[in-house]
Amino acid sequence: MNATHPDSSKNAKSTIALSKPGPNGGISDRLQVIANGGSVPAEIHPAILDEDSVLDIRNFRLWYGEAQALFDINLSIPRGKVTAMIGPSGCGKSTLLRSVNRLNDLIDSVRITGDMILNGRSIYEPSVDVIELRKRMGMVFQKSNPFPMSIYENVIYPLRIDGERSHGVLDEVCERSLRGAALWEEVKDRLHESALGLSGGQQQRLCIARAISAEPDVLLMDEPCSALDPLATNKIEDLIDQLKGDYTILIVTHNMQQAARTSDYTAFMYLGHVVEYGPTETLFQKPLLQETQDYVTGRFG
Amino acid sequence: MIPTAAKDKPLNDSPTNADPTAPQRRAQRSTSSLLAYGEPMLWLTGGALTICLVMIIGLLVLIFYQGVSTFWPAPLVQITTIEDRTFMGEVTREEIFAPAETVFTQLAPEVAEQARRTVAANDGTAHRWLVRIGNFELTGDHFNWFSDFMIRDERRPEWAVTVERLSWGRFYGIPAAFLVDGAVVVDTSAQAWQRYKAHHGEIRKRWRQRRHLETHAIGKLNRQEEAARLDMRTALLEHGPDSARYAAARERLETVQRKSEIETAQLREQINALNTENSRYQLRLVTADGQEKNLALEEIVRAFPANRLSVTEKTAIYLSRWWEFFTDDPREANSEGGVFPAIFGTVVMTLVMSLAVVPFGVLAALYLREYAKAGPLISAVRIAINNLAGVPSIVFGVFGLGFFCYFVGGTIDQLFFSAKLPSPTYGTGGILWASLTLALLTLPVVIVATEEALAAVPGSMREGSYACGASKWQTIKRIVLPRAMPGIMTGMILAMARGAGEVAPLMLVGAVKLAPELPVDGIFPFLHPERSFMHLGFHIFDLGFQSQNSEAAKPMVFTTTLLLIVIIASLNLGAVLLRNRLRKKFASGVF
Numbered sequence: 001m002n003a004t005h006p007d008s009s010k011n012a013k014s015t016i017a018l019s020k021p022g023p024n025g026g027i028s029d030r031l032q033v034i035a036n037g038g039s040v041p042a043e044i045h046p047a048i049l050d051e052d053s054v055l056d057i058r059n060f061r062l063w064y065g066e067a068q069a070l071f072d073i074n075l076s077i078p079r080g081k082v083t084a085m086i087g088p089s090g091c092g093k094s095t096l097l098r099s100v101n102r103l104n105d106l107i108d109s110v111r112i113t114g115d116m117i118l119n120g121r122s123i124y125e126p127s128v129d130v131i132e133l134r135k136r137m138g139m140v141f142q143k144s145n146p147f148p149m150s151i152y153e154n155v156i157y158p159l160r161i162d163g164e165r166s167h168g169v170l171d172e173v174c175e176r177s178l179r180g181a182a183l184w185e186e187v188k189d190r191l192h193e194s195a196l197g198l199s200g201g202q203q204q205r206l207c208i209a210r211a212i213s214a215e216p217d218v219l220l221m222d223e224p225c226s227a228l229d230p231l232a233t234n235k236i237e238d239l240i241d242q243l244k245g246d247y248t249i250l251i252v253t254h255n256m257q258q259a260a261r262t263s264d265y266t267a268f269m270y271l272g273h274v275v276e277y278g279p280t281e282t283l284f285q286k287p288l289l290q291e292t293q294d295y296v297t298g299r300f301g
Numbered sequence: 302m303i304p305t306a307a308k309d310k311p312l313n314d315s316p317t318n319a320d321p322t323a324p325q326r327r328a329q330r331s332t333s334s335l336l337a338y339g340e341p342m343l344w345l346t347g348g349a350l351t352i353c354l355v356m357i358i359g360l361l362v363l364i365f366y367q368g369v370s371t372f373w374p375a376p377l378v379q380i381t382t383i384e385d386r387t388f389m390g391e392v393t394r395e396e397i398f399a400p401a402e403t404v405f406t407q408l409a410p411e412v413a414e415q416a417r418r419t420v421a422a423n424d425g426t427a428h429r430w431l432v433r434i435g436n437f438e439l440t441g442d443h444f445n446w447f448s449d450f451m452i453r454d455e456r457r458p459e460w461a462v463t464v465e466r467l468s469w470g471r472f473y474g475i476p477a478a479f480l481v482d483g484a485v486v487v488d489t490s491a492q493a494w495q496r497y498k499a500h501h502g503e504i505r506k507r508w509r510q511r512r513h514l515e516t517h518a519i520g521k522l523n524r525q526e527e528a529a530r531l532d533m534r535t536a537l538l539e540h541g542p543d544s545a546r547y548a549a550a551r552e553r554l555e556t557v558q559r560k561s562e563i564e565t566a567q568l569r570e571q572i573n574a575l576n577t578e579n580s581r582y583q584l585r586l587v588t589a590d591g592q593e594k595n596l597a598l599e600e601i602v603r604a605f606p607a608n609r610l611s612v613t614e615k616t617a618i619y620l621s622r623w624w625e626f627f628t629d630d631p632r633e634a635n636s637e638g639g640v641f642p643a644i645f646g647t648v649v650m651t652l653v654m655s656l657a658v659v660p661f662g663v664l665a666a667l668y669l670r671e672y673a674k675a676g677p678l679i680s681a682v683r684i685a686i687n688n689l690a691g692v693p694s695i696v697f698g699v700f701g702l703g704f705f706c707y708f709v710g711g712t713i714d715q716l717f718f719s720a721k722l723p724s725p726t727y728g729t730g731g732i733l734w735a736s737l738t739l740a741l742l743t744l745p746v747v748i749v750a751t752e753e754a755l756a757a758v759p760g761s762m763r764e765g766s767y768a769c770g771a772s773k774w775q776t777i778k779r780i781v782l783p784r785a786m787p788g789i790m791t792g793m794i795l796a797m798a799r800g801a802g803e804v805a806p807l808m809l810v811g812a813v814k815l816a817p818e819l820p821v822d823g824i825f826p827f828l829h830p831e832r833s834f835m836h837l838g839f840h841i842f843d844l845g846f847q848s849q850n851s852e853a854a855k856p857m858v859f860t861t862t863l864l865l866i867v868i869i870a871s872l873n874l875g876a877v878l879l880r881n882r883l884r885k886k887f888a889s890g891v892f
Contacts, residue, residue, distance in 0.1 A: 103764060103767060106767065133770075137768070139765075141761060141764065141765060141768075143761055145762050147762060147765065147766070148780070148783055148784045149783070157766070157769050157771075158769040158770055160779070161769065161771045161779070207765070210769065211768075211769075214769070
């Protein structure tokens with residue numbers, strides 16, 4: 001943890017000299033600097049700049065108490081695409097994802113600087129209504145978390161809390177969302193049974209249905225398949241493929257193949273820094289950095 | 302040593318690893334200490350549980366046996382002692398004892414010698430029976446001990462009758478004659494008994510009619526008069542003695558008084574007529590020692606020839622005693638009759654207490670767990686709440702008396718019932734104050750249980766709700782509370798069990814020895830939260846320790862205890878069923 005301590009940056013070695021891959025050092029140079037508390041600018045592929053971005057993350061930093069977890073994150077998330085975040089455990093992927101819908105606000109010790117711009121408007125301005133903001137984003141968690149109520153009520157929960165009462169609207173949204181989450185055929189006959197009676201994979205798809213029922217701008221997925229078996233994982237990945245285009249999807253994953261299969265863009269993070277960010281194909285085939293190459297081929301991490 | 306054992310044990314015990322051809326590894330196993338395998342702990346924990354169960358079941362069996370057998374009609378025994386005195390009564394219990402020398406010196410010398418020989422032949426011990434001899438107005442005793450060496454003769458007279466009366470306790474005797482208007486009509490036991498049976502039903506009916514007139518009709522007149530008097534007092538206090546309103550109210554009171562005087566006189570006439578008719582019939586009984594006693598049939602609640610009863614008749618008497626116990630008011634300083642007001646008071650008080658404590662406790666726990674920022678202050682509050690659970694209940698009683706009865710009740714009296722002062726309305730113990738005091742007492746139970754239930758709601762569910770754009774209150778209302786509801790119900794069950802069984806604070810805030818007026822009845826305004834009430838727990842204490850005739854009250858202690866346990870158990874059962882229904886609603890069948 002001391003590596004990420006803000007004070008340790010004083011002891012950092014040169015931050016400029018090592019910004020390019022060393023001729024003989026290879027894998028560890030950049031990452032070594034980061035581990036020692038230094039900072040290196042992220043390698044951002046120019047292809048991203050051509051895309052229409054829905055979310056801009058600007059100089060975003062985050063601390064848990066005294067410990068800094070995110071360092072100068074600058075990312076722009078393209079509209080209607082799937083963007084994956086990969087990196088070893090504890091690199092801040094989930095923290096970054098939870099910062100997008102300000103779920104980190106619930107933790108008292110969190111401090112942030114910098115900003116995120118969603119559709120041209122800041123997320124972190126004091127005047128922002130967090131509840132309104134979260135309604136524009138859907139989130140799917142690592143572990144499925146259906147509510148202790150019926151399948152129907154689970155799906156329309158976001159509308160319920162908005163005070164929607166029309167049965168016509170609710171029924172329609174429920175069916176559309178469940179179809180969107182490829183769950184309709186399996187549950188249409190038992191919509192009013194407890195959601196806790198579904199299997200793990202069904203529960204996760206139910207959570208996706210819930211996340212898309214309010215038609216969010218951005219869908220956040222925090223390792224949605226890590227607790228699922230390969231079959232259920234396949235279904236969810238197919239689903240992500242179907243959803244892209246309609247929704248901007250930001251997905252955190254530990255699974256390199258999953259990132260390669262499902263995403264259009266990929267950001268590689270390490271200890272709270274973005275190391276490289278670019279189109280998934282390029283990042284996995286011929287990344288700019290040796291470090292990324294080493295990570296995606298499994299030589300470290 | 303211990304790690305080896307820990308590693309070896311699963312290998313030895315696991316059936317999948319056992320190779321049938323491999324030799325048993327006894328040698329190695331014997332090197333591990335017994336303690337490492339934990340066998341002694343198994344015996345220790347199992348033994349502790351067994352002891353607990355034995356104690357609890359033993360207590361329950363004792364209460365159940367004693368409580369259930371109380372109402373079974375006992376045969377009557379006539380005993381003649383070696384001193385030539387004759388007694389008759391029911392044997393209530395027996396024991397073996399070693400008589401002291403003083404027992405013999407009190408006897409006449411010639412019988413003392415015989416008694417000494419009997420005891421000596423029995424290794425210096427003797428058997429003795431406690432006999433309920435009744436007839437208090439004649440003997441001055443309710444009970445008497447009879448030792449075996451004192452008894453010369455013992456038999457069961459055919460016509461011996463047990464009489465349960467409205468006052469003076471039980472009477473035991475043999476019917477000698479039946480009297481109408483003071484004249485003997487028949488003079489044999491069998492005929493007198495026939496006549497008794499023929500007349501007793503209608504006389505009891507007239508008696509009930511009279512009681513109804515006294516309590517309801519006259520009570521209604523009294524209430525009207527009281528209301529008019531209160532109106533007058535209010536007018537006096539608000540408008541002064543010279544005002545027109547006061548004069549009008551006074552006029553009204555006088556009208557009401559005149560009217561009620563006439564009506565009361567009419568009612569008295571009816572009552573007197575009933576009384577006169579009833580007092581015509583008497584049953585003459587002869588006691589074991591030859592004394593005669595005329596009992597008015599009106600005074601007799603129940604009488605039966607104890608030694609002539611068939612099993613069916615005994616069962617009928619047994620059931621009728623239970624019925625009386627459940628539905629009637631107590632009599633004879635609570636040692637006879639029923640406990641209906643106490644049952645009613647206990648149930649109403651427990652329900653009102655639950656209604657008060659659950660919302661408060663849940664709200665407090667919600668703030669503590671969901672809204673308050675963790676810190677030293679919140680920790681201190683938590684510790685204080687837990688300590689509150691350890692405060693002696695009598696302290697709550699004192700607080701309830703001071704705060705609820707005197708302060709809150711006194712203020713209410715000042716504001717709304719000033720006409721009745723100085724006699725208090727709310728400013729004294731009552732069922733409302735008792736319920737609130739017990740609510741305070743059981744508050745920690747509810748808060749702690751609710752907090753635990755709230756803490757057990759997974760954080761992922763809350764996050765899911767927040768991520769959907771729910772506010773904190775929406776999350777609590779729609780996700781947290783429903784999910785925590787079974788746990789909250791558990792808290793309520795614990796609170797009810799604790800509150801229904803509590804006695805000490807109730808003595809200060811409203812439970813009384815006798816309160817035939819129920820806190821809920823058909824008289825406007827139907828709910829009377831200011832009334833004092835009877836409580837089964839207090840009733841048990843009163844029977845067991847405050848009764849003049851404690852030996853006679855003893856069986857009732859067991860019966861009442863049994864009843865209280867049954868009531869608490871059924872209240873709990875109701876709450877448990879409710880909780881299980883809720884649980885089923887959120888039943889998780891994930892895998």
